[in-house]
Amino acid sequence: MFDAAADCLRLLAAGARLSRHDALIPAEFAGHLPAPARLFGALTRVGANTKAADGRRLRPGERLAAAFEKMSPAYVKLGQFMATRPDIVGFDMAKDLGRLQDRMPAFSRADAVAEIERSFGRPLGENFIDFSEPIAAASIAQVHQATTKDGRKVAVKVLRPRIEPEVAAEFRAFSRAARLIAGLSPTTRRMEPVKFIDTLKAAAAVELDLRMEAAAASALKADLKDAPGVRIPEIVWPLTARRVLTLEWIDATPVSDFAALAAKGVDRKRLARTIITVFLTQALIKGFFHADMHQGNLMIDEEGRLALVDFGIMGRLDETTRRTFAEIIHGFITRDYHRTAKVHIDAGYVPKTHSVDAFAQALRAVGEPLFGLSADKVDMSRVLQQLFDVTALFDMHLRPELVLLQRTMVTVEGVARALDPEINMWEAATPVVRGAIAEAIGPRRQIERLRDATQKALDIAPHLPRYVELIAAASERVSDDAISASQRAT
Template sequence: MKPGVSAGVRLIGWGWVLVRHDALIPREIAHLLPAWLRLVTAPLRLLAGPQARAGRPGQRLGAAFETLGPVAIKLGQVLATRADIFGTEFATDLGRLKDRIDPFPLDQARAEVERSLGRPIESLFATFDAPLGAASLAQAHPATLHDGRRVAVKVLRRGIERRVAEGLDALRLGARLTRRFVPPARRLEPEAFVETIASALRLELDMRLEAAAASELGEIMAKSDYMGAPAVIWEGVGKRVLTLEWAPGEPMTRQSALEQPGLDRNLLADNVVRAFLTQALDHGTFHADLHEGNLFCAPPARVTAVDFGIVGRLDPAQRRYLAEILWGFISRDYGRIARVHFEAGYVPPHHSVETFAQALRAVGEPVVGRQASQVSMGRLLGQLFEITALFDMHLRPELVLLQKTMVSVEGVARRLNPDHDLWAAAKPVVEAWIARELGPRAQARDILMEARDVLKALSRQARQPQPPHTVIIREGPFALPVGLSLLAAGLAAAALIVTLT
């Protein structure tokens, strides 16, 4: 079967599975639809199978996603973090997709470990037990090394590469169809969005790359107290196997984890938000899959991350735009936010900066400083979508992982504390970044960097023959081009700035 035809068949299959589970347009929301759409969807409900007659919408959608495979499960994991948008019951029902998928047999996992590591399992592990949790791509087994250390061994599902490829083919076709037949969705760049997710998933399918990401992020996290990462056991790493030291605490998916004596849930929520922002802003490298299934907690507010398959990266310009936008909301400087959007190219230049700032004020003022329980995230997202449409803003594919992670992090924080103040949590991290990167000392640093570049250029110029008309300043035995006087002035200015601050 040709690739395009097989992708079409799979996409139709996705629709059929959703209809059979009454998860495409659930009966519970049918009364909210326009009359004409109710007439269209009513016959579809007649095709629903026995699995659609029981269970809540979230349970049915979770079961459908599990049937559809890893790509759909990833989507469900993101939806499960947003109880504030979809409701607590719906998000809880989808929560099983984070780490409670049906596991594959223990003997199959042992065989995969031996095949990937090229050695008998007993040569590395003193014990290797049944899985504690299973997710869309892999499952985690508790084990013990011969030196007594407890470890977690992550093993990819057999044949998962093929299932991911098939799911992505269906998504690509769906994106093309959406772009062609749904004009309002074109600015969301559906095809670029799918390719960004596809790239991240391909990296998740090689445990050696995840081990490297775990090591890199572990070093980054160690520079602050907000979040930690287990150490990599490199002799237990292969293409389809990853071994990490045991994460302290309990996984946040368990209700018992949030009931641990001495746990400060608000500080825990702060730490999750600040850890993400520190990684993104200070280092430009962040854990891009921060849902509860990948987070462990221990009193009073210790957070440990696992599952490093998806890593987001920001270049210096993107980090600056992110910090300035966040600081603009924190300080309610909507003009600054607007200018940054135009400078970054997020808003086409034919629009008015002032008008865009006015629109941002309409979104920001009802939200900043208010408790989360008083803010309708669904309404806020609706307003943002309308505003971005008015100003021809397109989805930025390079920022997809950043936006996805911000959604997940906010969802985790609000599950820990429904009244969590996201802006107050973000303020110290963003404020420190602004002071360090855009304040007087940063300006002095930039001057010194520019001075260094000038010195290098002048040094290269001095080694070349000079034309007769070149102006030279003579001082003692040295001959310097006139540009050095400007360089000296710049260095003096930099020194003055540093002294005054």
């Protein structure tokens, strides 16, 4: 009873905040609603702040992002997660939410010190020579600069005080709202709002354990150890715990600081291609990728290497998915729409009841208009929106990991295009895509598959006599039953 009342109060407060930005029932969507809902929406919009600094009306996604930025950490996470699901919220809104700024007021240095001492069971001075005031603060944690006892310069990330119960309470309210939404109509039920919130809750649980972020950074560093010009910070494991993450400090320049990049002599065109190459190498060859590659998480170190930071959102693709996605991209690059359609259907993304030729024709409608356009005219988010619209006609099921990959591609393209407005994403992707296909179907991989299959056969071999006995016994029982049934019938 108390939880239900508390959830209702939380949701009412959130509704009030959203209304102040015309983000509860946006005017743009009101025409699709019944009259009572339209009237309620109009009342909630009275006095709403809907204008940008330049006087233009903000888009619904921009207004929602602005509202979330002023709400609790759970709503920031909700907005970030919605940005990864353009299949649900639409590409325009996902794109706007992708720019949501995860910034919160810092908590005190004293609270951070207390958490570190609690986590390691000893005074701060036994771990660090110096420990700064907070230098960056976000919804879940904040970062301090420090120096370890052995003289290493490090970044220390500390979770916010009492963040776990606060997030848990918000998610309890989210779940209650999701169940209500699911019960409104078959359409809202098909959107699976309860599953959506459950998935977000699981993702947030990972972010609230900084050991998971440390493990992700460590794994990515191992994957990219041979990649030239790339740097992932080293994790300081003895000074990392559930609520504290310590990693190597990197003196670097954000890729968004064009003046500083110019002073360093950085070739922005080359950097743009490097960013695309590094992302696709992670995703299509290694199968484990940084899924939050916005400008704030990409920097250039003192040696000119691309440094990646903040590993809270990661994506993973299995071998089959990597090969399939590489072939799909390659099909668009080479304009082989029949092959691209066949890959979709063979992979089970599109039901086999649909015609390969018909699906290829639909894909051609998306791909052909791109060729001949200058790079600045090709908007990846628009291309993917059209692709989603077309594939929906063929009952394509969108897997979350692919949606996350596609959303990250849009982010990466945006960063690359800011550096080099003339860059062509497809052209830059070609060498990595071809490499991924060669890696997947080349002789070495075929030998590895043969070895794996042989090993499985050897594992099964000792049990074969027993399997044969069981099959023979089953066959005998079926035969006996058939004879008995025949005798009864006569």
